Amino acid sequence: MRIRELFNPLPGNRYLEVTTHIDAVSYLLASMMEEVQGRLNIALYESDILPQDIEAKVTHVADIKSLPRVMPREHDMVILKDIYRLHEDKNALLKLAYRTLANAAHIIILEKKGVLDTKELMQTLEDFEFRAANEIDVLEGYDLVMAKKMHMWGNGL
Numbered sequence: 001m002r003i004r005e006l007f008n009p010l011p012g013n014r015y016l017e018v019t020t021h022i023d024a025v026s027y028l029l030a031s032m033m034e035e036v037q038g039r040l041n042i043a044l045y046e047s048d049i050l051p052q053d054i055e056a057k058v059t060h061v062a063d064i065k066s067l068p069r070v071m072p073r074e075h076d077m078v079i080l081k082d083i084y085r086l087h088e089d090k091n092a093l094l095k096l097a098y099r100t101l102a103n104a105a106h107i108i109i110l111e112k113k114g115v116l117d118t119k120e121l122m123q124t125l126e127d128f129e130f131r132a133a134n135e136i137d138v139l140e141g142y143d144l145v146m147a148k149k150m151h152m153w154g155n156g157l
Helices: 002-006 024-035 090-100 118-127
Strands: 014-019 039-044 057-060 075-081 101-112 130-135 142-149
Touching: 002 024, 002 142, 014 024, 014 090, 024 039, 024 075, 075 090, 090 101, 090 118, 101 118, 118 130, 118 142
Parallel strands: 014 039, 014 075, 039 057, 075 101
Antiparallel strands: 101 142, 130 142
8 A cells, every 4th residue: 555655653653543434544554553552543433333353442433523532732643534525514623633633743634536625625724724735646546635733833732
């Protein structure tokens, strides 16, 4: 998977995947985090089944209006996979991602090809104080937009 090239987890890092399903990307992230004694947290929407075979802390999120529980600056990367277009409060989801990211950390938004206006999404990320937004073609069948939370910019967290 070429998507692996986007990640460089360091010992003790914590990543948050917010998604509607566990798939190959989830298992890849869990494996990479396990290699560096880091932790993958998964906030799982639309599923009553919590998988037992993945090395991650999986929590169920009640519905598409709710947000996962996270602490400020708790994560070194946030991956929103197949959830951004579905969530009823996209602004709250981006605020949550901003709040839980450490300074100079990244947000990745993954959605099936063609469901997002990526140019509009990159502008929205800029509006929410994420910088250097880019569209990256590394996962077949998906659009991927990545941006960075910069230290001492924007919202002050």
